Amino acid sequence: MKKFFSRTNINFLIFIGFIFAFIFLGRYFSFDQQSLDRLFQKVPLSLVALAFAMAYVAGTFLIWQLKDPLKIIGAVLFGAYLSTLLIYIAEIVNAYIFFTLSRKLGRDFVEKKVKGRLKRFYEHIETMSLGWVFLLRAVPLIPYRVLDLSFGLSRFSFRKYLLVVLVASPPRIFAIQFVLAAVKGFSLEKTTAYFMAHQTVALILVLYFLAAAVVVFKLKSQK
Numbered sequence: 001m002k003k004f005f006s007r008t009n010i011n012f013l014i015f016i017g018f019i020f021a022f023i024f025l026g027r028y029f030s031f032d033q034q035s036l037d038r039l040f041q042k043v044p045l046s047l048v049a050l051a052f053a054m055a056y057v058a059g060t061f062l063i064w065q066l067k068d069p070l071k072i073i074g075a076v077l078f079g080a081y082l083s084t085l086l087i088y089i090a091e092i093v094n095a096y097i098f099f100t101l102s103r104k105l106g107r108d109f110v111e112k113k114v115k116g117r118l119k120r121f122y123e124h125i126e127t128m129s130l131g132w133v134f135l136l137r138a139v140p141l142i143p144y145r146v147l148d149l150s151f152g153l154s155r156f157s158f159r160k161y162l163l164v165v166l167v168a169s170p171p172r173i174f175a176i177q178f179v180l181a182a183v184k185g186f187s188l189e190k191t192t193a194y195f196m197a198h199q200t201v202a203l204i205l206v207l208y209f210l211a212a213a214v215v216v217f218k219l220k221s222q223k
Contacts, residue, residue, distance in 0.1 A: 014105055049078065049086060056090035060145075061097060075180035083181065084174045091173065095148050095165045102152030110153045125154040130164060137168035139211050140175075175208060 052074055074083035108121055128160035133151075136142055151161050182198075184191040195202040 052077070053086045053090050056087060057093050060094060071176060075177050076184055078176065080178040080181040084170065084177045087177065088170055089171050091144060091169055092165055097145065098145055098148035098154040099158060099161060102149045106153050123153045125151060126156055130160060133161065133164045134168045137164050138172050139208070140172060150211055175205060
């Protein structure tokens with residue numbers, strides 16, 4: 001019993017508690033886009049950009065599902081370029097928070113307790129080249145939070161991961177914000193009409209998502 005309540009196990013239980021808390025909050029305490037939009041309308045225009053960035057960090061830290069309505073609101077309020085910059089800054093902060101959280105609370109448990117295929121998975125992450133980590137971060141393949149937590153649990157260098165976050169995040173964020181700003185929100189009908197009228201943009205995005213498919217294929221072929 002005393003061995004069970006070791007520091008390693010306690011830290012990992014706290015870490016798992018955080019994850020379940022985020023899932024619970026996202027399921028039972030989420031806000032719709034209209035509620036968030038009304039909230040930002042109450043903030044003075046001179047402070048709305050700062051308020052949005054802070055809300056994105058705090059909101060997506062506590063309630064992961066908030067990121068999608070916040071992305072839409074940011075695109076409508078600030079346009080593609082400024083909303084990309086604000087979300088980019090917020091995602092750097094989030095990457096630091098979640099990487100550090102998993103590194104401090106979960107890494108020791110993975111090192112001492114995890115075995116088998118899961119152990120080999122984290123060993124594969126630790127030896128992954130910067131090029132592959134860049135692709136994983138740049139293309140819409142895996143959610144940012146999953147990447148932050150997974151690399152934090154491995155031995156992968158935080159400095160290298162932060163470098164990848166700084167360089168690889170903008171294209172992925174901009175691709176989403178550009179479309180959201182163009183159609184003023186998210187609507188399948190409006191999005192389809194926009195792509196029909198702007199086929200060059202549609203082609204670029206198709207090539208972008210094909211790059212994601214190539215990453216998936218390459219990663220599977222290396223297993």
